Amino acid sequence: MTTKHFSEAELLETYYTQPGESMPVMMHLAACADCAARYDRLEQKLRGLAACDAREIDDKPQTFWTRQRMLIMRGIDARKQHGEHVSRAWRVAAAALLWFVLGGTIVYRTVDVPKPQPAAAAVQQKVQAEDPVAHDAWQSDELHDFHGMVQWETWSDGKSNPKTENSL
Amino acid sequence: MPIRVSQFNEAPADQELIARTLGGDGAAYGLLVDRFQRKIFRVAYAIVRDESEADTITQDTFIQAYTHLARFEGRSEFETWLTRIAINRSRDSLRRRKFISLFTGGDDDDERTMLFEPVDERPDPEREIMARQLRVAIERAEDKLSAQQKVIFRLRHYEERPLEEIAELLGLAAGTVRAHLFRAVHKIRKELAEWRVQHQGISDDDETLQ
Numbered sequence: 001m002t003t004k005h006f007s008e009a010e011l012l013e014t015y016y017t018q019p020g021e022s023m024p025v026m027m028h029l030a031a032c033a034d035c036a037a038r039y040d041r042l043e044q045k046l047r048g049l050a051a052c053d054a055r056e057i058d059d060k061p062q063t064f065w066t067r068q069r070m071l072i073m074r075g076i077d078a079r080k081q082h083g084e085h086v087s088r089a090w091r092v093a094a095a096a097l098l099w100f101v102l103g104g105t106i107v108y109r110t111v112d113v114p115k116p117q118p119a120a121a122a123v124q125q126k127v128q129a130e131d132p133v134a135h136d137a138w139q140s141d142e143l144h145d146f147h148g149m150v151q152w153e154t155w156s157d158g159k160s161n162p163k164t165e166n167s168l
Numbered sequence: 169m170p171i172r173v174s175q176f177n178e179a180p181a182d183q184e185l186i187a188r189t190l191g192g193d194g195a196a197y198g199l200l201v202d203r204f205q206r207k208i209f210r211v212a213y214a215i216v217r218d219e220s221e222a223d224t225i226t227q228d229t230f231i232q233a234y235t236h237l238a239r240f241e242g243r244s245e246f247e248t249w250l251t252r253i254a255i256n257r258s259r260d261s262l263r264r265r266k267f268i269s270l271f272t273g274g275d276d277d278d279e280r281t282m283l284f285e286p287v288d289e290r291p292d293p294e295r296e297i298m299a300r301q302l303r304v305a306i307e308r309a310e311d312k313l314s315a316q317q318k319v320i321f322r323l324r325h326y327e328e329r330p331l332e333e334i335a336e337l338l339g340l341a342a343g344t345v346r347a348h349l350f351r352a353v354h355k356i357r358k359e360l361a362e363w364r365v366q367h368q369g370i371s372d373d374d375e376t377l378q
Contacts, residue, residue, distance in 0.1 A: 009357045013354075016349060045299065053213065053326050057209060068227065072205075
């Protein structure tokens with residue numbers, strides 16, 4: 001048996017932390033009647049203090065609980081209504097946005113807007129203009145007045161079409 | 169048609185009431201409120217030590233539980249789930265109170281001094297006074313604790329819940345709860361020792377204050 005008696009502070013700690021778990025204290029209490037009696041008194045007092053609360057709550061009139069329940073149910077109704085209001089507002093906002101997008105698309109497709117020339121087509125045209133094979137220089141506006149001479153040169157080179165040669 | 173077990177009993181099971189509530193039966197939730205409101209109020213009151221605040225916390229707890237009822241998976245008891253919500257709300261309330269007191273410098277010592285008033289009708293008025301003073305001393309000592317320590321100590325002291333249960337309710341390891349409780353009890357011991365020195369003259373025969 002442990003001869004050292006435990007102080008109130010140590011007994012208090014034993015009570016709050018885990019009664020029965022502190023082996024040295026519990027062993028001492030089992031053997032020492034004095035300490036065991038002090039521990040019992042301490043336990044009784046602390047339990048008594050806690051019980052005061054429980055009694056106060058148990059003694060509350062039924063009207064207190066009825067009022068509380070009513071307030072809870074009212075709070076739930078208010079929350080539900082608020083939730084419905086918020087979800088309705090969201091639905092209206094979503095519908096308005098959808099109509100705006102759809103309306104915009106329809107208007108965009110209906111109205112005939114002159115389309116700017118696509119950049120790719122412009123580039124292709126430029127390439128064609130610079131390509132000597134693809135473009136006949138004699139057909140240009142600058143050489144239009146010399147068209148007769150062009151025809152004559154073709155004839156003198158003997159590269160005229162077979163129809164002309166046959167006629168000669 | 170299969171007969172449900174609850175048809176034989178007067179009180180339907182929590183799960184059944186939850187299912188009915190989710191199905192749109194508001195009265196079913198009223199039954200759940202009626203079943204647990206006292207326990208939830210008691211837990212909230214144990215932590216915040218203020219009746220009006222505990223009332224508000226109880227109401228908020230049930231409203232929040234209703235809002236998130238679909239998320240309740242039934243892994244724990246409905247009561248445990250409600251208690252957790254109530255504890256979280258109570259802890260928030262304690263923190264808010266502490267934050268406000270930083271600016272207002274508020275202290276409700278005056279209110280507590282009232283508790284020293286003796287009640288002579290009791291069979292042993294002196295003991296009754298000692299008990300009241302002890303209560304006040306504990307409440308004063310509690311003021312020195314952090315919000316978390318307060319919650320743990322109060323659940324242990326007023327609700328007499330075992331450490332394992334407190335750990336489960338707070339979502340903490342049992343060792344963490346034990347450490348918090350140790351620190352809390354040490355602070356309380358210190359405060360009570362001071363109180364004993366101050367009030368030793370009142371009752372010399374009462375050795376076990378405590």
